[in-house]
Amino acid sequence: MQKIVYLIALFISMNSFAQYKGTCSVTQGPASTTVTNLYSCSGGRVSGVGTIKATDNLNWTVPALVNFTNTAFPFSSDLNNACNGNNYANVAAALAALNGTDIVTVDADGELITAYIFADNYFEMYINGTAVGKDKVPFTQFNSSIIRFKVKRPFTIAMLLVDWEENLGLGSELNGGFAYHPGDGGMVAVFKDASNKIIATTGNEWKAQTFYTSPITDLTCPSESGTLRLSTNCSTQNSNDGSKYYGLHWSRPANWMNAAFDDSSWPSASTFTNATIGVDNKPAYTNFTAIFDEASDDAEFIWSSNVILDNEVIVRHTVAGIASIFNNNLPDLKIRIYPNPAKNSFQIQGIEGLLKDNNFKIRIFNALGERVYEADDYNEKIELPLIPSGVYFIKIMSGSDQVIQKLIIE
Secondary structure (H helix, E strand, C coil), rough: HHHHHHHHHHHHHHHHHHHHCCCEEEEEEECEEECCCCCCCCCCCCEEEEEECCCCCCCCCCCCCCCCCCCCCCCCCCEEEECCCEEEEHHHHHHHHCCCCCCCEECCEEEEEEEEEEEEEEEEEECCCCEEECCCCCCCCCCCCEEEEEECEEEEEEEEEEECEEEEECCCEEECCEEECCCCCEEEEEEEECCCEEEEEEECCCCCEEEEEECCCCCCCCCCECCCCEEECCCCCCCCCCCCCCCECCCCCEEECCCCCCCCCCCCCCCCCCCCCCCCCCCHHCCCCCHHCCCCCCCCCCCCCCCCEEEEEEEEEEEEEEEEEECCCCCCCCCEEEEEEEEEEEEEECCCCHCCCEEEEEEECCCCCCEEEEECCCCEEEECCCCCCEEEEEEECCCEEEEEEEEEEE
């Protein structure tokens, strides 16, 4: 009788795997714990790490392969951290505690940029491929961070985001009286220059791709469309028996953190309200709404399309800004290139301040610095030559002034 029951269960399991249509590697059941706890914090949750074998015999690290114990990868500085007692009253107090040794140099002749981050739960940040800071607390208690670096604009931000899990391999935690509660993620960030001016905030202009989705109770519910990895039709209900939950895993591209990585086909980041993320009771966020909820330039929480089931997400954004303007009498220019990504043509808005000079030029360079397009007069619409898809840089020049912007060609 036991053999019959086993064979029936095996048939059901194999049939479920056969019903899945997608590109990921599928796991089922709990992972084996390899690290009991990365970090201990009074009042915090256990930050374990595990490994699990998929049906295609690939081994996966859950909730994600991270650099938390990598001493070469710098930790962020504290904005608010209940785990170590650095609960600063305001941004000024947090900055005053820094002595300059925290600043990571990407470009020796770059400008000083300060990033303020609140992540649920863990993040690692790269600027142009250089590791500039990682979260001090993998799981809880909730904290917020400061990262400072020197870089020249334009520069590319790439961040690994991880929603940690207590039930390793099962994308869930003990919460609300349920042993298997699917947690949610979310990250918000603000970037300021040395004059305290906001130069970038998180929003739907960022790119976001998911690499680990769990818990999945039914393998027929996830779907894919191009690079979209969708789980919006999957259940997010709590449970007291999640031992048979599935996980969906995708490999990260090797160079995802580099500026030259082509993210043009990735989905745009999804945005979420403060209420959806549930930050109203978290001092690491509420004590600093003057930063995160600036009225004139409000940063938004971002994630992939499913803030509950997607547990490992990479987000990217290029701060195009003004790379260098040598005439300080010019006002700041808000240059917008659209569409971006582009295919055969694009338009430029906001360059009226440069059109006063007859010596107007546009140059487009590839990631190797090779010129692929040039024009010595202004046209509202720029028709592109036949060039490969990838990352390009537009240099707009007028007299002694110049602006550099990033362009993605699909």
